[in-house]
Amino acid sequence: MTIPMPLNPVQVPLEGINLIEASAGTGKTWTISGLYVRLIVEQNIPVESLLVVTFTEAATQELRDRIRSKLVQTLESFETGASDDHLIRGMLDQVSDNIQASRQLSAAIRNFDQAAIFTIHGFCQRILADYAFESSQPFDAEVITEQSALIQEVVDDFWRKKQADTPPWLIRYLFSKGVHPDSLLADIHSYIGKQHLDVEQPVLPGLDELHVHYLSAYQEAAATWQSNQVAIRDLLLENPVLKKNIYQPASMVVRLESLSDYFSTGLTTDEIALDLPKGFEYFTQEKLKSSVKKGQTVPAHVFFEHCQELFNAYVLLVSALVSAIKVLKVELLHFANNTLSQRKRARSQLYFDDLLNNIHQALHGEGGESLAQRVRSAYTAALIDEFQDTDPVQYAIFNRLFGNGDYPVFFVGDPKQAIYSFRGADIFAYLEAQQKATRRYTLNANWRSTPTLIEAVNQLFSRVDTPFIYEQIAFHPVQPAQTQREALTVQGDDTAALRFLYLAGEAPDENLSKTKAMEPTAIAVANEIVRLLGKGKATIGERFVTGGDIAVLVRTHDQADKVAHALRKRRVPCVQQMQTHVFATDEAVEVERILLAIQQPSRASLVRAALATHIFSGTSRDLQQLDEQDSAWETCVSRFYHYHQQWISHGFMSMFKALLSDVDAPQNLLALEDGERRLTNVLHLMELLHQAAHDHFLGMEGVIKWLGDQRQAPNSHDDWLLRLESDADRVKIVTLHKSKGLEYPIVFCPYLWGESQSIQYPANVVYHDPDRNNQAVLAMSVEKGSSTAEQAEKELKAENRRLLYVGLTRAVHRCYIVWGNMGSAATSALGALLPGVSRESLAPLVEASAGRIHVGDADITGHDWYTGPALADTVLMARSFTRALTPKWRVGSFSGLISGHEEARPDYDALDPGASAVTTTAPENVEEGDAGAGIYDFPKGAQAGSCLHHIYEHWDFTCTDRAALDDQVQETLQLFGFSDDWTPVVAENVEHVLNAALPGEPPLSLSRVPPAARVNEMEFHFSVEQLSAHGLMHAITTHAPELANKIGGIEFRSLQGYLHGFIDLIFEVEGRFYVADYKSNHLGERRDDYTALRMQAEMKHHHYYLQYIIYCIALHRYLRQRMPSYQYETHFGGVYYLFLRGMRAGTARGVYHDRLPEALIHALDKTLAEAT
Known part of the structure; x- marks a missing residue:
């Protein structure tokens, strides 16, 4: 493979087919601008005939601005005869007639509005419009920006x-x-x-x-x-x-x-x-x-x-x-x-892909050469930017038009930064052009980064022969364009521009799982950022480092959320710049719920759902109070009727603005940790819904349907991308893909130890067949291990390497990497370039770097807060303190931990009123006499839960007398205000529950438990020296990682004092003790709705995992106190959560069973007993 020549922009011949590989930070746009000016001056090409193509609207506008500025700068230099720009100086030396050159430059500036600078789609649209007859296109074709309805x-x-x-x-x-x-x-x-x-x-x-x-x-x-x-x-x-x-x-x-x-x-x-x-x-x-x-x-x-x-x-x-x-x-x-x-042809419509496909077909069909000649006569030179992001159709168009070498063509791009395959970009199209180019050049002077960082990155990518997997994509070390730059100094140290924060497990060779490593990684980044922002600790030149100097590059939204949470906990201002559509946010869900309630204010369930949103800031206690006060509920509903009428009378925007003001939505949202982000999303959604109503003449139903459609399948409109809430002096959290083309003084790449992208099988994959000249092939539902999967994984691995290169070349002064034996570090893109994942294996890399690379400990224990920049010398007055302080020592409960309400009470499925309605499609109410539909139709809610609990508390499980059971059930139904018609349904369900198979050794059923072997509603208090969400999750993650994965994450205010609660049922069988909890939750209308997965989802949604952990600790401590010979493994049987509606005799359906590891029980017992 030939090595590309270093490009001299002054000397490069303006002829033939040229490929310029522009490594990160090497002045690609500056080079394109210089070549443009040379073509104007040396070949007298008018701006309307000098084609410039790039791939996005933003890049097109940037190129227009930079090229025009270059033209103006060059004209001034030709008039004065001097320039600080070495390219312009070279032109001054080479051009013999400065007066003629000035005329050409003046004409170019004067006619610059006619400059042929396009996106690829804009270029194709121009050809179709100018040569409609030759390309067999309708003369009045309309370009549409959205075709989802047609699809x-x-x-x-x-x-x-x-x-x-x-x-x-x-x-x-x-x-x-x-x-x-x-x-x-x-x-x-x-x-x-x-x-x-x-x-x-x-x-x-x-x-x-x-x-x-x-x-x-x-x-x-x-x-x-x-x-x-x-x-x-x-x-x-x-x-x-x-x-x-x-x-x-x-x-x-x-x-x-x-x-x-x-x-x-x-x-x-x-x-x-x-x-x-x-x-x-x-x-x-x-x-x-x-x-x-x-x-x-x-x-x-x-x-x-x-x-x-x-x-x-x-x-x-x-x-x-x-x-x-x-x-x-x-x-x-x-x-x-x-x-x-x-x-689309019948309707004279063209979508973006049609612009490319139709030009491609016209150029390669009958009459294609004639069309190509007409286009060539209009454009006598071409500069193609970001060429690594092309695809086979786009390249075939350029090759057909300019591939004969008769006109000067420059393809400019960097194959090492080809990271957009998910948008259709095809690196193999670039490689084909690479083979056909007359001359290949490289830009080898980096203008972005400091010399030490450049040399560190060079060292990293030069460690292996093919860092980008394919030999055609080589790594050529670049040189610093500037040897003297203002330095980043941290506490007097300006060395080691590439720094590893090493995160070690508790054991020397422990591999931290992805789950265990995610949060500590974010904490390590946040602590280092707090250190950098500490007053006087870090400077760039003569100024202090600010949050605006720092970017954290991530791959996923989950990673971004973890980092943002860690920063906000330390009071570091940050902003998430993510490529996410606003319709994919939680706020879109909340706005839809509110609009549905306004559309149908008579439906109580919709109104409750609206009130429970963060926009309204309703709590379960607020909803409970509305249930208890008829006048308050009527007032609330009347407000929704008012918004309904206001929408009809004055339109959506007027109504929604009034609603946001009435409910103090800005205050409600800004009180949350990410409140500014949430408020920005709500206001953005308001604008988009108003625009849709205006553009498409939508009424109330139409707006709600339009919102629902966009939520289900968000389109790719740039206007729908999340807006920045504010980025002034804030740490920026950016995806690696979005960071391409940008630079930041200080960069953190915290999650390179996890593979950037992976294939989830079975999957639809696009791969390139090496036996067919790398033809792009789409294969459906590919299974892991097939030859197709192996080829697709090779291509994905190569793209992950390129994404790594993008991330490591964004920094100007310093780049941080969190590393360690965790996740898939050993097989990750970075792992392939490093000598290993252990700290010791990095020593040779550090030694060979001559101080440019450093490995230090990741700080995951620090709790310092960012105190902000120095305040101006002004008189400040403290605000009055009005909030009631909650004492540190208190009596807490499960319900208090998850909802903030400290009062303990028996759990009759009433903690989250109305929550069960989220998962059911049953009618909201069952009329009396309609009980024949079965237990699935038995009323839902707290009252129904209390009723069912009462039956089991007062019934002898071993009794088989159905008539007596019917009497007990009927009496209880009457006590709780339900119709007697439900008696046979509920009684039959009780028999099913008592005779259901309870998993475990030995197999159990409640029908074997006599009254003397059970305790109903056992109340407990036990002391707690310290209970925190972090300490609880650390113990669970360490000793029961599968349970930790099910829980996901929990947050609650730390507790010191006592935990108080009630356990529905404790029973004993053959010397083993069990915890059981009755759940009347409605999961659906069929038996199949009570599967393990559905129950696990319900357990997670209502935090039942936390509940039964507390119950197990309570029973463990009780048995240890009362039984001298107590041993957990011998005497503790486990936990049963009984989803009553789904249970059937002889089966385990509807039964969730767990037995916590003994190590977890002892760890939690110790954690609760120790002060911190």
């Missing part, structure tokens, strides 16, 4: 046609797997209009034959089951030849119940389920053969043979169905591309 129309048409030709069983299967028009569109949306992609065609096996075979196998197995259930159960439940650790009786009871349900549904062939029940393989011959004890005979029954046949038929059918879904996606993509083009 949806096309997708719906495709689905309707497919439904007509597809058997009902397959349609049902597709819907059961979440395959429907919206999901298909989400899968293929980003590939619509990408005509350069070659789409892999999956093979579709004969579905009908496989389906018939599956149905036949099902019917044989079902018939055998129906006539042999008892014998089959006996063979599996009490068979001594089977390994009990595999065929556990309790587990098999659950599997047999599921099997019975499965075989009872297929009354006709149309009703046969296409999903095997969980654990079906336990009934197959293969599983039985592998599970018998040594020397024993495999249990024999024709049913197991039929199950094996059914299992095999199912595997074949499912494999074929997976292929069928791939085929469906490919067919939709082809249909969408063809149909969209036809419909």
Whole structure:
């Protein structure tokens, strides 16, 4: 591979095809401006014939400004005969006729409004407009900026046609797997209009034959089951030849119940389920053969043979169905591309992709050479900026127009910074141009960074032969353009521009998981920033460092939130500059809830949801008070009726402004940690909704629908990107992608130890086939480990290396990296360039750097606050203190920790009133006499929860007298104000609950627990020296990381004093004690809505994990005090959260079970007992 020559912008010949590799900070825009001026002066090209193309509107405007300034500067120099700019000085030396040159420059400035400086789409649009006849385009075509409605129309048409030709069983299967028009569109949306992609065609096996075979196998197995259930159960439940650790009786009871349900549904062939029940393989011959004890005979029954046949038929059918879904996606993509083009052409419309595709087709079709000649006659030279972000279609256009070498063309870009593949950019198009270029140049003088930082980055990327994986993308060390620059000095130290903050685990070789490392990384960054901003500690030249000098570069929004939270806790002003649409924010959800309540103020649930938003700042206590005071509720609802009428009478903007003022929304939002961000989002949404109402003549329903549509599928309008709340002297938190092209005095790259991007399989991937000249290929639903996946991962790994380069080249003075043996550091992009992840492995790198690289400890223990810059010498007056102080020592409770209300009370699912309505689609109220629908329709809320709790508290679990149970239930229903009609429904549910299988060893059911072996509503108090969210999560993360992942994150005010609460039920079976909590939460209308995943989501939403941790500590301390021989492993059975509506006799459905590790119990007990 040839090495590019260093570019001399004064001497480079203005001819042929030239490729300029402009490394980060090497003056790309300055070079383009200089070449533009030389073409004006030396070749007398008018501005309207000198084509300049870049890829964004912002870059186009910057180029226009810089080029015009260069023209003015050059003209002044030609008039005076002198210049400080070495390029202009070179031109002065080379040009023989300064007067003629000045005339040409003056004409260029005078006519600069006609300059041909475009985005790529703008250029194509100009060609289509100027040469409509030659390109076979309609003369009056309208360029549209949004085509989502048209795409949806096309997708719906495709689905309707497919439904007509597809058997009902397959349609049902597709819907059961979440395959429907919206999901298909989400899968293929980003590939619509990408005509350069070659789409892999999956093979579709004969579905009908496989389906018939599956149905036949099902019917044989079902018939055998129906006539042999008892014998089959006996063979599996009490068979001594089977390994009990595999065929556990309790587990098999659950599997047999599921099997019975499965075989009872297929009354006709149309009703046969296409999903095997969980654990079906336990009934197959293969599983039985592998599970018998040594020397024993495999249990024999024709049913197991039929199950094996059914299992095999199912595997074949499912494999074929997976292929069928791939085929469906490919067919939709082809249909969408063809149909969209036809419909837009019929309507004389062009979308952005059409501008490129239509020019490409015109240039490469019949008459293409004639069109190319016409364009060449209009543009006699071209400068193509940011060329690394091109794609095959764009490059094919430029190559067709200017690839013959008759005109001077300069392709300018940096393949090391090609990081936008997710937008369609294709590095392989750049590499093709690289091969065809007449001459290749490189810019090798870095004007951005200090010499020590430049040399440190050079050293890092020069450690390996191919740092960017592909040999065609080489790393060429750059030289500092300025050897003397003002220095960054921190407490007198101006060395080590590249600094590693090393984060070590508790053990020397411990690998910190991603979960455990995320927060400490953010803390380390925040503490170092506080140190830098400390008064007098850090200076750049003669001035102090401010927050505005610092940028933190991250990959994900989660990382940004972690850093922002750590900075705000230390009172460091910061701003998140993220490429996020405002419709994807929590504020968009809140605004939609408020508007729905205004549209339908008679619906109490909608009004409650609006009041619970941060905009209204309503709390659960406020809502409870409204429930208790009819007059207050009526006043509240009347306000929503007023907003409804105001919207109709005066429009959206007038109404919403009044609402924000009435509820003190700015004050409510600014009181939150990220309040300025939230308020900015709300005001931005208000403007966009007003604009939509105005532009599209939308009424109330139309505005709400428009908002909902944008929330579901936000488009790519730049106007929809989050606005900055304020960035004055604030630390900037920026994504690596957004930081490209920018520079900051000080940069932190905290999360390079985690891979920047990864593929989540099965996935749709675009890869380049090396056997087909790197043709871009789209493959649907690729599985991990395939050759396609390996090629896609190689390309992604290469892009991650390029993203790393972008991050490390943003800094002017100093770049910080948080590093350690954590996450995927060893296999990350940075890990590939370093000698290792251990601190010791970095020593040779530091030694070879001659002081340019430093490794220090990451500070995760500091708690210093940023106190701000020095205040002016003015008289200040303290504000009056009006807030009531909460004493440090207090009595707390679970409800107090999560809601701030300290009063403990029995938990009757009333902590979050109305929350269950979020997940149910049932009617809000059930009329009396309509109880036949089942326990799912039993009223929801605190009153219903109290009623059900009362029944279980007063009923003998071992009693089987149904008449007595009916009497108890009826009496309780009347006590709590419910209709007697619910008696059979509730009583039947009680029987199901008491006879449900409680997981564990040994298997349990509440029906085995006599009154003497249980305690109802056990009240407890236990002392707490110190309970904090950080200390609690540290113990959980250390000893139960899976539980920590489920919890996610919790925040509450630290507690010192006592914890007080009530445990619904404590019971004892065979010397082991258990905690149980009744939950009447409504998760849905079907049994399948009470799965483990749904229960886990409910547990997390209501912080039940924290609740049962507290309960376990309470019972642990109680038993330790009362039982001299108490041992946790021996006597503590675990926790059951009983979601009553979903429980069924003989099954574990609706039961959430856990048993905390003994190490966690002891750690928490110790944490609560120690003062800090």
